[in-house]
Amino acid sequence: MTSARHEANAIVCRDLRKSFTVQHQVYGSVKVAAVNALRRRPRETIEVLKGLNVTIPTGQTVALIGRNGSGKSTLLSLIARVYRPTSGTVEVNGAIAPLLELGAGFHPDLTVIENIELYAAILGMRRAEVRAKLDAIVAFAFDAPDLAAKIDTPLRNYSEGMKMRLGFSIAIHTDPSILLVDEVLAVGDEAFQAKCFRRIEEIQAQGKTIVFVSHDMNVVRRAATRVIWLADGVIRLDGSTEDVVRAYIEASS
Amino acid sequence: MIKELQELWRFRELLWQLVRRDLKVRYKNSRFGFFWSIAPPLMQVACITFVFKYAGFANRFQSYSAYVLVAIIPWTFFQTAILDASQSILHMYGVIKKVYLPREVVPLSSTIANFIHFMLSWLVFFAYLIFYVRAPILPTIIWFPYLIVVQMMLVTGLALLVSCLNVFYEDIKYMATVLLNLLFFLLPIMYVAEQVANAPALAAPGREWLRLAYMYNPMSAIITGYRKCLLQPPHPAAIGGRPSLPLDPVAMLITGAVSLGILLACYAYFNSRKWQFVERP
Numbered sequence: 001m002t003s004a005r006h007e008a009n010a011i012v013c014r015d016l017r018k019s020f021t022v023q024h025q026v027y028g029s030v031k032v033a034a035v036n037a038l039r040r041r042p043r044e045t046i047e048v049l050k051g052l053n054v055t056i057p058t059g060q061t062v063a064l065i066g067r068n069g070s071g072k073s074t075l076l077s078l079i080a081r082v083y084r085p086t087s088g089t090v091e092v093n094g095a096i097a098p099l100l101e102l103g104a105g106f107h108p109d110l111t112v113i114e115n116i117e118l119y120a121a122i123l124g125m126r127r128a129e130v131r132a133k134l135d136a137i138v139a140f141a142f143d144a145p146d147l148a149a150k151i152d153t154p155l156r157n158y159s160e161g162m163k164m165r166l167g168f169s170i171a172i173h174t175d176p177s178i179l180l181v182d183e184v185l186a187v188g189d190e191a192f193q194a195k196c197f198r199r200i201e202e203i204q205a206q207g208k209t210i211v212f213v214s215h216d217m218n219v220v221r222r223a224a225t226r227v228i229w230l231a232d233g234v235i236r237l238d239g240s241t242e243d244v245v246r247a248y249i250e251a252s253s
Numbered sequence: 254m255i256k257e258l259q260e261l262w263r264f265r266e267l268l269w270q271l272v273r274r275d276l277k278v279r280y281k282n283s284r285f286g287f288f289w290s291i292a293p294p295l296m297q298v299a300c301i302t303f304v305f306k307y308a309g310f311a312n313r314f315q316s317y318s319a320y321v322l323v324a325i326i327p328w329t330f331f332q333t334a335i336l337d338a339s340q341s342i343l344h345m346y347g348v349i350k351k352v353y354l355p356r357e358v359v360p361l362s363s364t365i366a367n368f369i370h371f372m373l374s375w376l377v378f379f380a381y382l383i384f385y386v387r388a389p390i391l392p393t394i395i396w397f398p399y400l401i402v403v404q405m406m407l408v409t410g411l412a413l414l415v416s417c418l419n420v421f422y423e424d425i426k427y428m429a430t431v432l433l434n435l436l437f438f439l440l441p442i443m444y445v446a447e448q449v450a451n452a453p454a455l456a457a458p459g460r461e462w463l464r465l466a467y468m469y470n471p472m473s474a475i476i477t478g479y480r481k482c483l484l485q486p487p488h489p490a491a492i493g494g495r496p497s498l499p500l501d502p503v504a505m506l507i508t509g510a511v512s513l514g515i516l517l518a519c520y521a522y523f524n525s526r527k528w529q530f531v532e533r534p
Contacts, residue, residue, distance in 0.1 A: 020532055021532065029422050029423055029424040030422045030424050030425065030428070031424065033421075033422060077351075077531075080351075080352065080353055081353035082349075082350060082351065082352070082353055082531055083528075083531060083532070084528040096353070098351060098352050098353075104347035104348045104350075104351055104352075105345075105347070105348045105352075107274060107278060109277075109278050109281055110274065110277060110278065110281075114274075114277065117270060118270050118271075118273075118274055121266055121267040121269075121270035121271075122267060122270075122348060122352055122354065123352065124264075124267070126266060127266055127270075
């Protein structure tokens with residue numbers, strides 16, 4: 001996917017469209033499928049993204065804002081290659097680490113170390129790399145020595161908050177060139193959040209690209225260098241942080 | 254498909270981590286992890302042997318239990334691999350919805366974990382064969398690795414198919430359970446394929462297709478192949494009067510080709526639908 005011509009750009013979306021089929025059942029089954037085939041119920045689709053053109057140069061920190069259902073998370077998932085575009089293209093130059101709903105890959109019966117190895121592999125980290133960074137990951141997630149001492153015990157001993165911190169710590173240590181963040185900066189207590197911000201600032205300083213979704217305008221003002229406001233699947237406004245945030249707040253109130 | 258395989262190779266470390274997870278989780282919660290997974294098939298063998306020997310169906314066999322065990326081991330792999338795979342993608346659904354990974358990694362890892370288990374089970378079989386039955390190792394054992402590969406291709410293909418279908422139709426796993434229960438009786442596990450093939454009813458005109466379907470469907474052929482390459486043929490009197498047929502190399506090669514075909518077709522189908530997994534209701 002890497003091509004020399006576009007390396008100045010981390011992410012390029014061209015006429016990006018995404019539609020979903022509206023489902024009427026809670027879950028699918030052969031029986032339901034057979035009944036539907038007999039009834040010939042027409043398939044409805046909704047278009048969530050309606051032809052976006054976005055270019056994100058390497059090194060920018062871009063915040064996606066907008067109301068619920070405006071297509072922010074869909075765009076993030078398309079960049080993360082979880083969805084395939086209905087039409088149009090997404091070009092990504094560099095390794096992506098998604099920071100989306102942390103800890104989805106954890107298994108409660110495995111120890112903390114085993115979970116780190118597993119989750120890091122899910123995020124595309126090599127094993128030697130995980131070994132080398134193990135101490136740093138543990139230290140970042142658990143500052144209390146008694147928590148760090150239990151890393152050979154099953155993860156079920158840890159609280160939900162601790163699991164989130166661990167997930168964040170692993171993702172942030174994958175050393176991606178593009179970081180995707182979906183509403184997870186609200187992880188942990190205030191001290192941990194401050195630590196996360198410092199880490200994000202470090203990542204910014206290294207010239208890496210960050211794309212994040214947030215409803216918290218304080219977070220957006222603090223971290224973003226550019227803001228894209230999505231409304232009904234199209235870009236409403238795209239520009240410098242202060243201009244877009246001000247317009248968004250005016251429109252919302 | 255080449256592109257898909259290259260992508261899979263890039264994610265080989267993840268595949269290995271997931272296999273390790275499956276094995277660790279399985280063995281973690283009990284000290285005798287492997288024992289607990291080999292015990293049920295062994296108990297099945299003991300019960301089948303007891304019933305069939307004393308009810309008189311199998312009393313002309315020498316060491317009938319070895320004939321059952323050599324079939325139960327590949328059967329158990331076939332059954333558990335398909336049932337585990339049917340659930341595998343839904344178990345990882347939270348991850349698949351958030352992080353990109355080649356989706357086939359998930360059913361493949363569960364199949365490989367079951368495969369490792371399957372290979373360990375053979376150790377039990379060979380220990381039984383050498384130390385208890387005291388049977389010689391036959392030269393036809395050279396077919397054994399071939400059969401392992403062929404069965405793995407067949408099981409992987411079906412695992413990909415079932416895991417994919419179960420994302421869209423959640424009753425597939427119930428159907429698979431029912432079908433596998435029936436298949437246990439239809440396949441030559443508790444008896445030898447020739448006992449059915451030599452039955453007078455199948456010799457009647459117009460029934461030839463049924464006999465061929467019975468003898469040459471991939472799973473029957475694979476089980477029969479394991480039996481013939483590892484064990485001495487049973488006495489003709491035990492299987493309906495006619496002598497046991499030797500291992501048929503042509504049938505083995507056809508089975509290999511059919512299994513490869515099933516694997517490729519199922520993988521192609523999986524690839525055609527894998528992007529829709531995250532868009533299910």
